[in-house]
Amino acid sequence: MCIDSKKAKEILKNLKLRPTIQRIAITETLIKQKEIHVTAYLLKRMLAENKVFISRATIYNNLNELSNKGFLKKVLVKKGKMWFDTNLSKHHHFYDEEEETLADVAEKEIKFSKFPKIPNGKRIKSVDIVINIKKI
Amino acid sequence: MCIDSKKAKEILKNLKLRPTIQRIAITETLIKQKEIHVTAYLLKRMLAENKVFISRATIYNNLNELSNKGFLKKVLVKKGKMWFDTNLSKHHHFYDEEEETLADVAEKEIKFSKFPKIPNGKRIKSVDIVINIKKI
DNA sequence: TAGTAATTTAGATTCATTCTAATGATCTAA
DNA sequence: TTAGATCATTAGAATGAATCTAAATTACTA
Ligand SMILES: [Mn+2]
Ligand SMILES: [Mn+2]
Ligand SMILES: [Zn+2]
Ligand SMILES: [Zn+2]
Numbered sequence: 001m002c003i004d005s006k007k008a009k010e011i012l013k014n015l016k017l018r019p020t021i022q023r024i025a026i027t028e029t030l031i032k033q034k035e036i037h038v039t040a041y042l043l044k045r046m047l048a049e050n051k052v053f054i055s056r057a058t059i060y061n062n063l064n065e066l067s068n069k070g071f072l073k074k075v076l077v078k079k080g081k082m083w084f085d086t087n088l089s090k091h092h093h094f095y096d097e098e099e100e101t102l103a104d105v106a107e108k109e110i111k112f113s114k115f116p117k118i119p120n121g122k123r124i125k126s127v128d129i130v131i132n133i134k135k136i
Numbered sequence: 137m138c139i140d141s142k143k144a145k146e147i148l149k150n151l152k153l154r155p156t157i158q159r160i161a162i163t164e165t166l167i168k169q170k171e172i173h174v175t176a177y178l179l180k181r182m183l184a185e186n187k188v189f190i191s192r193a194t195i196y197n198n199l200n201e202l203s204n205k206g207f208l209k210k211v212l213v214k215k216g217k218m219w220f221d222t223n224l225s226k227h228h229h230f231y232d233e234e235e236e237t238l239a240d241v242a243e244k245e246i247k248f249s250k251f252p253k254i255p256n257g258k259r260i261k262s263v264d265i266v267i268n269i270k271k272i
Numbered sequence: 273t274a275g276t277a278a279t280t281t282a283g284a285t286t287c288a289t290t291c292t293a294a295t296g297a298t299c300t301a302a
Numbered sequence: 303t304t305a306g307a308t309c310a311t312t313a314g315a316a317t318g319a320a321t322c323t324a325a326a327t328t329a330c331t332a
Binding site: 154156158159190191192193194197215216 | 278279281282283
């Protein structure tokens with residue numbers, strides 16, 4: 001257990017989630033870096049590298065629970081694989097398919113001078129901007 | 137066979153794809169409306185409503201081939217389901233998750249007054265903007 | 273019209289994700 | 303503290319979209 005273990009427990013307490021060994025380890029991993037983008041598989045691998053072995057179902061259960069509680073955001077950039085993001089601010093992404101990496105674009109880095117009219121009877125839920133990049 | 141059958145054959149000829157019964161029916165369905173957004177499942181259902189029964193593999197083979205040949209664009213708006221789009225112009229989308237519908241946003245409807253700096257050594261491949269909407 | 277190359281197909285396979293239901297851990301109230 | 307209740311974890315099965323396989327059929331070309 002590293003320093004972050006305490007912070008992790010604190011976070012779980014605030015989210016009213018029982019501080020199980022698995023949840024603490026997952027949360028610790030997520031807060032170790034200031035911001036992180038992971039898939040379920042990536043997170044499982046990161047934990048395994050630290051000799052923490054958590055079942056697939058638990059990884060998914062907790063990523064989903066942490067998302068539902070507002071501690072993570074879901075980001076979709078490619079068919080069939082969900083990314084989870086600890087950057088909770090409204091923001092956008094660079095996605096590098098070749099390197100399978102996601103990077104943040106702060107909301108203030110994008111400004112519109114023209115934006116489409118929303119269809120009648122509808123309202124905006126969210127605006128997702130993905131800038132797909134590749135090596136020159 | 138409706139009027140569009142001839143057009144469909146013409147299109148396939150230009151794309152250098154053999155005009156099989158299945159391909160003609162698929163292409164006909166896609167050009168019946170000026171613009172169309174379909175998933176593989178939706179297309180299969182549309183064909184079945186017209187008493188044309190085509191196997192799943194063939195639906196996918198042809199949607200992918202038509203995409204590779206540049207007759208369709210792929211659009212990703214939700215985890216795990218690919219949409220195919222006959223609007224070939226560069227454009228963006230409204231996505232209504234409640235109604236599972238995709239609608240076009242012309243490129244000229246969106247203008248940026250500020251856009252992020254692309255990371256060194258990288259270039260933009262594409263910019264995907266999805267405006268998620270829901271009923272008021 | 274024969275030979276070959278492309279196409280279609282049912283069913284198997286893959287991959288990410290969710291579900292199931294049995295086991296184990298944590299919490300709470302007495 | 304502990305009993306009981308609730309919640310969490312897990313292996314493995316199930317799901318759903320998409321792809322693969324390999325055998326049968328169809329379309330093209332000489
Ligand atoms: Mn630690
Ligand atoms: Mn017809
Ligand atoms: Zn992010
Ligand atoms: Zn479109």
